[in-house]
Amino acid sequence: MIIIERTTSDNKHFQSLVTALDADLAIRDGVEMHSFYAQFNGIAQLKQVIVSFEDDKAVGCGAFKPFTEDTIEIKRMYTTLEKRGKGIASVILNSLEKWAIELGYRRAVLETGIRQPEAIALYRKNGYVIIPNYGQYEGLEDSLCFEKQLK
Numbered sequence: 533m534i535i536i537e538r539t540t541s542d543n544k545h546f547q548s549l550v551t552a553l554d555a556d557l558a559i560r561d562g563v564e565m566h567s568f569y570a571q572f573n574g575i576a577q578l579k580q581v582i583v584s585f586e587d588d589k590a591v592g593c594g595a596f597k598p599f600t601e602d603t604i605e606i607k608r609m610y611t612t613l614e615k616r617g618k619g620i621a622s623v624i625l626n627s628l629e630k631w632a633i634e635l636g637y638r639r640a641v642l643e644t645g646i647r648q649p650e651a652i653a654l655y656r657k658n659g660y661v662i663i664p665n666y667g668q669y670e671g672l673e674d675s676l677c678f679e680k681q682l683k
Contacts, residue, residue: 536582541577546595549592592615594610604641643678
């Protein structure tokens, strides 16, 4: 059974999962692109973080931060390699969306890389649609940006 915990970026399990995420992304993106993306992926001030547990072991995480008055940006989505393909990421994503709705947000945006086919499939499966790259991702061929209207 998957247990979902709402927390902040101070959570040690979240920090450990993000370390694993960054190691994976460094391989996929290459050192130069990973360094570029890293400047936008700081976790020090994230106040809405989800960590998922199975058998008391942290197996996945995700977070969001305010993007505009009515929009959040999904950040730091990760599921451990051995737990992928079991729906954990969708549970985390849906939990983040529910939390955002509770706080009055109506839209979610996110960015992922073209070398992350699992993430692209996850977001499409959960109703996200590709939008023009926004902000710091404008003009980056390695980035895909998505949005979803929250209900």
